[in-house]
Amino acid sequence: MSAIQKKLEAASEQYAASFDKGHLILPPAKKYLVVTCMDARIDPAAAFGIELGDAHVVRNAGGSAIEAIRSIVISQQLLGTTEVLVVKHTDCGMLTFKNRDAYSRVREHLGPPAHAELTARSFDFLPFPELDEAVADDVEFLRDSRLVPEHVTISGWVYDVKSGKTRRVPDRPRV
């Protein structure tokens, strides 16, 4: 077993020893979903005040709402979620590269067949050049999507990894 695996097992023993939330049910009690980044510096429960059992939390590189749409539809259609918050963050890795950079890296480190697989799938790493615009784009995407009904409340936010503070990104005027 790796050191990381041992660490998980030890942490789990300790967590389970004082665990008293076994009564919680599947649907999120507060009926909301947070989409945020996989970044190691974000603890959504603590930073965004999510109590156990209250909300779905979806995380991926960049906090992409596009990639999260499968989870959002399941959450909304099957488990009753009525609100989605998209939280991206300062100093995000997705601001630092373009698809062609990631493609080159894959070709160099994983070889031409891995690179060819990316090309064949038109693989999009979903990087973005500007933070607030990326948040507003994701909010707009969800508002415009046929897969998300009008009555679902959507908002966009930015978490600051230096201060620990989260701020609202103003909505774009709707056309």
Next chain:
Amino acid sequence: MSAIQKKLEAASEQYAASFDKGHLILPPAKKYLVVTCMDARIDPAAAFGIELGDAHVVRNAGGSAIEAIRSIVISQQLLGTTEVLVVKHTDCGMLTFKNRDAYSRVREHLGPPAHAELTARSFDFLPFPELDEAVADDVEFLRDSRLVPEHVTISGWVYDVKSGKTRRVPDRPRV
């Protein structure tokens, strides 16, 4: 502002007031990534012993490693991750429906154009009928993927939402 949005703002004020981790850098210090479910009953930091800054955390409906592949490639190729842990959980919503059920729900609640969009995209909600098999499938998928190099350590786990305990899923023999 919605009640949920107000709750986030209040929690953020409080979190930032005692925040002292602004020095953490982008790459995860312990070079690992956890893929788990969006389920509201999972707090990965507490349940799996992940300290702030240590690991990437990817979450989606079902804890799908297939959907997480974009994040895993970015984490591994651009940020130096060398280990991936896939953690699914008991009582998962993905055990309770099939693609055709989700398609019907969308048609009924969102209308024929939304349903047509799913069909046109061959949209897969990625449900699974059996938990341990789904974990083993994801581990195998990552081990066999050209986009994940051989030296990356992959393991599969199940979190029990009743007990708070996480157990290892045995590896399938490699052929």
